[in-house]
Amino acid sequence: MDAAEFRSLWDGLTPIGLSQQGGYLRYSWSEADQACRNWFRAQADRRDMEIETDKNGNLYAWWGPRHERNAVLTGSHFDSVPHGGAYDGPLGIASAFLAIDVLREAGAKPRRPIGVVAFTEEEGGRFGVPCVGSRLMTGALDPDRARGLTDADGITLAEAMDATAADPTILGADPERLDGIGAFVELHIEQGRALDGADAPVGVASAIWPHGRWRFTFTGEANHAGTTLLADRCDPMLTAAFMVLAARKEARIVGGLATVGRVESDPGAANVIPGTVRAWLDARAPDQADLDQILEGVQSKVNERAERDRTQVSVTAESETPLVDFDGGLRDRLAALLGSAPVLPTGAGHDAAILAAHVPTAMLFVRNRTGVSHAPGERADDEDCAAGVDALAAVLRELAC
Amino acid sequence: MDAAEFRSLWDGLTPIGLSQQGGYLRYSWSEADQACRNWFRAQADRRDMEIETDKNGNLYAWWGPRHERNAVLTGSHFDSVPHGGAYDGPLGIASAFLAIDVLREAGAKPRRPIGVVAFTEEEGGRFGVPCVGSRLMTGALDPDRARGLTDADGITLAEAMDATAADPTILGADPERLDGIGAFVELHIEQGRALDGADAPVGVASAIWPHGRWRFTFTGEANHAGTTLLADRCDPMLTAAFMVLAARKEARIVGGLATVGRVESDPGAANVIPGTVRAWLDARAPDQADLDQILEGVQSKVNERAERDRTQVSVTAESETPLVDFDGGLRDRLAALLGSAPVLPTGAGHDAAILAAHVPTAMLFVRNRTGVSHAPGERADDEDCAAGVDALAAVLRELAC
Numbered sequence: 063m064d065a066a067e068f069r070s071l072w073d074g075l076t077p078i079g080l081s082q083q084g085g086y087l088r089y090s091w092s093e094a095d096q097a098c099r100n101w102f103r104a105q106a107d108r109r110d111m112e113i114e115t116d117k118n119g120n121l122y123a124w125w126g127p128r129h130e131r132n133a134v135l136t137g138s139h140f141d142s143v144p145h146g147g148a149y150d151g152p153l154g155i156a157s158a159f160l161a162i163d164v165l166r167e168a169g170a171k172p173r174r175p176i177g178v179v180a181f182t183e184e185e186g187g188r189f190g191v192p193c194v195g196s197r198l199m200t201g202a203l204d205p206d207r208a209r210g211l212t213d214a215d216g217i218t219l220a221e222a223m224d225a226t227a228a229d230p231t232i233l234g235a236d237p238e239r240l241d242g243i244g245a246f247v248e249l250h251i252e253q254g255r256a257l258d259g260a261d262a263p264v265g266v267a268s269a270i271w272p273h274g275r276w277r278f279t280f281t282g283e284a285n286h287a288g289t290t291l292l293a294d295r296c297d298p299m300l301t302a303a304f305m306v307l308a309a310r311k312e313a314r315i316v317g318g319l320a321t322v323g324r325v326e327s328d329p330g331a332a333n334v335i336p337g338t339v340r341a342w343l344d345a346r347a348p349d350q351a352d353l354d355q356i357l358e359g360v361q362s363k364v365n366e367r368a369e370r371d372r373t374q375v376s377v378t379a380e381s382e383t384p385l386v387d388f389d390g391g392l393r394d395r396l397a398a399l400l401g402s403a404p405v406l407p408t409g410a411g412h413d414a415a416i417l418a419a420h421v422p423t424a425m426l427f428v429r430n431r432t433g434v435s436h437a438p439g440e441r442a443d444d445e446d447c448a449a450g451v452d453a454l455a456a457v458l459r460e461l462a463c
Numbered sequence: 464m465d466a467a468e469f470r471s472l473w474d475g476l477t478p479i480g481l482s483q484q485g486g487y488l489r490y491s492w493s494e495a496d497q498a499c500r501n502w503f504r505a506q507a508d509r510r511d512m513e514i515e516t517d518k519n520g521n522l523y524a525w526w527g528p529r530h531e532r533n534a535v536l537t538g539s540h541f542d543s544v545p546h547g548g549a550y551d552g553p554l555g556i557a558s559a560f561l562a563i564d565v566l567r568e569a570g571a572k573p574r575r576p577i578g579v580v581a582f583t584e585e586e587g588g589r590f591g592v593p594c595v596g597s598r599l600m601t602g603a604l605d606p607d608r609a610r611g612l613t614d615a616d617g618i619t620l621a622e623a624m625d626a627t628a629a630d631p632t633i634l635g636a637d638p639e640r641l642d643g644i645g646a647f648v649e650l651h652i653e654q655g656r657a658l659d660g661a662d663a664p665v666g667v668a669s670a671i672w673p674h675g676r677w678r679f680t681f682t683g684e685a686n687h688a689g690t691t692l693l694a695d696r697c698d699p700m701l702t703a704a705f706m707v708l709a710a711r712k713e714a715r716i717v718g719g720l721a722t723v724g725r726v727e728s729d730p731g732a733a734n735v736i737p738g739t740v741r742a743w744l745d746a747r748a749p750d751q752a753d754l755d756q757i758l759e760g761v762q763s764k765v766n767e768r769a770e771r772d773r774t775q776v777s778v779t780a781e782s783e784t785p786l787v788d789f790d791g792g793l794r795d796r797l798a799a800l801l802g803s804a805p806v807l808p809t810g811a812g813h814d815a816a817i818l819a820a821h822v823p824t825a826m827l828f829v830r831n832r833t834g835v836s837h838a839p840g841e842r843a844d845d846e847d848c849a850a851g852v853d854a855l856a857a858v859l860r861e862l863a864c
Contacts (some may be wrong), residue, residue, distance in 0.1 A: 143730070243782065254691060255692075271689075285836060289809055289834070291655060291656075294834055299724070306704035307704050325730060326729050329838075334544060334837045335722050344689070433692075434687075436684060436685070438685075
């Protein structure tokens with residue numbers, strides 16, 4: 063596939079959900095999401111593929127024999143983080159349709175059904191929980207909990223589905239559908255710069271690092287910023303600031319990652335010492351022991367500091383995801399097929415990580431020269447995207463034709 | 464005055480604007496503010512005092528000869544910070560009415576007019592700018608700027624006044640009224656614990672520390688928290704956290720105060736390295752040189768750190784208030800009158816600081832045993848409040864009778 067062919071399809075998707083403040087707002091069950099789904103249906107129609115929506119709102123287009131058994135599924139998600147990039151998610155769906163074009167032009171015929179899938183609410187950008195569509199399908203997310211999830215405006219997932227004429231009452235585990243999937247391959251833009259360093263347009267995922275999100279609540283005593291002596295203060299902002307710096311240090315020691323992207327204070331006035339500060343720690347590491355070491359190191363240092371600040375600290379795990387090792391046989395087969403493509407781990411969660419517990423699963427990464435991700439500056443070269451399509455076509459031919 | 468008499472009046476004011484989340488929400492031009500104004504009018508009526516509202520929404524009740532010249536004004540403000548205490552402001556107004564009762568019971572007759580005043584929007588809790596009523600009166604705040612100030616819901620001060628049938632078109636400097644004021648005395652709950660240490664129920668203010676508010680904007684590069692290597696990051700949260708800790712150190716060195724009560728990040732998601740972090744520094748010190756040293760120390764250390772973090776820092780002064788020295792003659796006269804009451808500085812701004820540039824001005828402080836201020840736990844003993852009323856009565860008799 064050449065870069066222009068990729069660009070020609072891609073240009074149909076890039077206007078949808080573009081924010082005037084930069085990046086994309088493609089929240090699940092929003093108008094932008096509906097426009098993406100319409101684009102999906104048009105692509106499927108154009109290729110005479112059968113369109114289907116499962117009970118959890120995930121969207122499919124099918125090529126080849128009836129798709130009850132042993133299907134090869136490929137795709138990703140449309141939804142974005144707030145002001146995210148164009149590629150994270152949609153590239154995997156667009157590449158799937160283009161890979162089918164490549165196979166058809168080469169005269170390939172599927173002996174296993176090939177499905178293109180768009181999973182719903184992968185980022186958790188609207189309802190706070192990532193991989194809602196794939197977790198519901200595998201039974202990892204309770205349907206009542208899913209229905210009750212609320213967005214920033216207090217709208218529940220059930221209400222948001224209702225508003226688009228989707229049926230939220232039938233959400234839940236879908237073991238028959240899961241049984242019918244023989245393999246899942248997700249193509250995704252790389253979210254770092256390892257492929258750039260390796261000078262390769264496409265790589266294969268080895269594993270997803272164990273990772274989690276912890277909410278730190280620092281409690282002190284709200285008081286007047288202009289009159290309370292330093293010695294009389296119990297200022298939780300100090301302990302929170304210390305945590306931000308301590309987390310960075312602990313992550314560096316083990317070669318992991320630590321990020322504090324969100325901080326809130328109460329009452330949050332510039333002239334009041336806060337009574338409470340909340341800060342969210344996102345930490346990831348190559349293995350579970352390293353991740354535990356980061357968290358334990360941060361907690362022990364923060365507890366010491368809290369004594370000096372006369373504040374209290376409590377820590378709540380909002381999510382914890384263990385190491386995901388992708389199917390070793392599939393991974394090595396694909397890497398060999400793609401001419402010894404680099405095999406690399408990632409710190410990011412994906413629907414592929416959810417399916418990997420049930421189905422042989424692999425991921426392909428497309429080079430991201432700047433490594434920018436979850437931000438408007440996310441980019442992949444058209445040439446690299448076209449190379450990704452060719453790689454995905456080769457993988458689908460290997461597995462399904 | 465005994466404590467029970469104080470309590471009896473005070474209990475009429477404490478239910479107004481009490482928040483279910485703790486503390487008071489008494490924003491200017493709100494329903495709670497109207498209720499406070501109604502309480503004020505009832506108190507004035509009960510004492511046969513003439514009620515008046517000036518062009519800037521400040522409310523007066525007058526006792527004694529016609530009040531054109533050489534009046535002794537006393538009072539404070541009704542409005543609160545979000546979830547502030549009961550005493551900050553209203554204590555000065557309630558004590559003024561009670562001090563007049565004390566004088567009348569003792570048969571005193573004013574030779575100068577005595578006015579009780581409630582200034583509007585002292586805290587800046589609704590429209591962000593403190594001392595709006597007194598600044599407008601003295602010409603320190605442009606009326607067009609005041610009218611355009613907006614609250615958290617986007618309602619302008621002009622619209623908020625309109626909604627209560629107050630006239631925002633006549634806001635502005637009021638030199639005639641200012642000329643008529645011969646002295647201003649503001650009684651206020653102490654916002655620290657100095658009187659507790661000195662074992663005195665009432666003190667006299669010497670000065671208000673120079674102070675200011677600076678908005679620090681830290682700019683880096685938004686990116687994926689799960690995939691961006693530490694070495695590739697430009698994470699402004701690190702620089703912001705460093706600023707919080709550096710400010711505390713610099714303030715300690717000079718014996719001043721530094722507080723970061725509010726931090727915001729963009730995009731503010733737990734799994735995204737922020738592109739921008741804003742943090743507000745409130746700093747105060749005994750003199751201008753000390754305050755300058757805090758700010759310069761913080762800026763120079765933060766700039767060094769920003770280089771390491773590969774972030775940019777910009778600093779905007781949102782407000783800067785120079786040292787206010789209260790009238791020395793008046794201060795010494797009152798301290799002697801009150802039996803060598805402690806004379807102490809404060810780090811907090813007040814309407815008294817605005818008037819001090821134009822009129823001989825003094826402040827009385829009432830003991831606050833815990834020092835809690837701008838928070839629900841703010842308290843003064845009824846006995847101390849009654850002692851404050853007696854002190855204020857003595858001051859008014861000395862100045863006006």
